[in-house]
Amino acid sequence: MKNTPTDPVPILQDLIRCRSVTPAEGGALSYLERLLAARGFSCQRLIFREAGTPDVDNLFARIGTGAPHLCFAGHTDVVPEGIAESWTHAPFAAEIADGFIYGRGATDMKGPVAAFVAAAIDYLRGAGPLKGSISFLITGDEEGPAINGTVKVLQWMRENGHVPDHCIVGEPSCTERLGDTIKIGRRGSVSFTVSVEGKQGHAAYPHKADNPIPKLARFIDRIAAARLDDGNAHFDPSTLAVTSFDVGNPAANVIPSRASAKFNIRFSTEHGFASLRNWVDAEVAMVREQMGGQWSVAATEGADAFITEPGAFVALVKEAVERETGINPRLSTSGGTSDARFVKDYCPVLEFGPINATIHQTDERIAIDELRATQRVYGRIIADYFSAGS
Known part of the structure; x- marks a missing residue:
């Protein structure tokens, strides 16, 4: 009997209910650590400090020790909810209504985190021995000063032999429909x-x-x-x-x-x-x-401005997105900054995630169908990446 896919919906709901307003961890990283450790990931909690800045809790989780090494990067910290009474559904209740999950971080970016974690769990359950490594770099400092988060986790990864071959940052990259945009750089x-x-x-x-x-x-x-x-x-x-x-x-x-x-x-x-x-x-x-x-x-x-030049990795992700969504994504460098600006110093990096229409807004939300489709895209990327031996 075919395995039932891991549903990212309860994972996202559990994450939203963790009140992880930057730089508070709020229980989100602890939840992910338990979830991934139970699936065989080696997990490291990394707390970094610097005078004049808040302490930040981060999580690095990896399964496998060899190459190729594919890393998914993201953050569980969120911006403040604003006026809670203005929300149609409480910002940290993760309520479902009309096919949407409401809550702060639903799209930016607990939704993508839930989707790529679920995708990896499914791949590991069904693919047999892993021919390489999958890792997660999850910070609690993307929405904050970005001093004690990704930049220092990457330094730790280099010092401890965990530099990936390629990285996907799950920032919400799409504008109108899931699959319409992959970011291959930033201004x-x-x-x-x-x-x-x-x-x-x-x-x-x-x-x-x-x-x-x-x-x-x-x-x-x-x-x-x-x-x-x-x-x-x-x-x-x-x-x-x-x-x-x-x-x-x-x-x-x-x-x-x-x-x-x-x-x-x-x-x-x-x-x-x-x-x-x-x-x-x-x-x-x-x-x-x-x-x-x-x-x-x-x-x-x-x-600084950067670009991941189109090549085999970009083509693999682009094809996976098109196969799962039916849309030929455009390659974009638009928008502000993201933690990809740090990752690019270590390995080729691109960004793909759901529609960004409600990020940082009152009533931030993601459609359940879109969340599950995002999981399928990540799952296709993982499967194609390791079958290609990138």
Whole structure:
């Protein structure tokens, strides 16, 4: 008799009921540890600390010791629920209604975690001796500072001989239908604060003051109109968004002594942190030469741009998605950042998961049919990966 597939629905419900608002573990990792250990996985709980940041609990679980080694990465921490009374169903009750499971993390990303855990359990039960290794890297710090989570687990994995050959991050990648998008990279992100010092004075005597506002306005106009690049085969053109222009001046008759602006650049692989800092410095120098002023520039590096070039691994996942969903997925680098930005330094990585329509929203939810279909996609990926000996 054919084995009955493991149902991810109760797994997801149990995970949602763990109140794991970042950085709290909430029992979610303990639940997964028990579930996986009972199926033969070797589990390691990894708690990392750093001064000034919250302690974070993480889980690494692996079965098998050889190659090829396929890792599934995800997180069980979730963002706060917001106003609980605004939810149609309580945010940590995991109630089922109209074919959906409601709850914080249903899609981002306890749903994908439940789906790939269930898929792995089924594969191990029916495939005979494992020809390689399957592992799970589950962090409690993806929605937080991302300091004591995936980045440090990966370091531990390298030090202890657990670097995978390939990794799939279960972030909700699809936009309209399950299967429509696989993320094979992400744009980089860097934020700048540019300030100009002047001399305060009375608005009736502007010649006695040194107004920093026109100087900074000239600079902002220049960078806002600039085209950073034309993109490339995998990335749209880089973008720049001005997010703040502040002089801290409530008075209409006072020229302020200081003006500051903030802006964020989301960039393709045509750029890096150093090249963008050089470009900003050059633009500042040009305006300073024209208009004077004392300028300062501060940069906060977010994530570097990266791409997993299409090849055998991407093709395998793409074919598995299409076979299970009937959709030919597009290969995308859109969106913000994810923990894939850390994994890419260790092995090829891509992201695939369910529809992202309700992530971080009130009434976050996932359709039961979609959850089970996501499990089938992961199951197909696992089966094809080990049959191909990738």
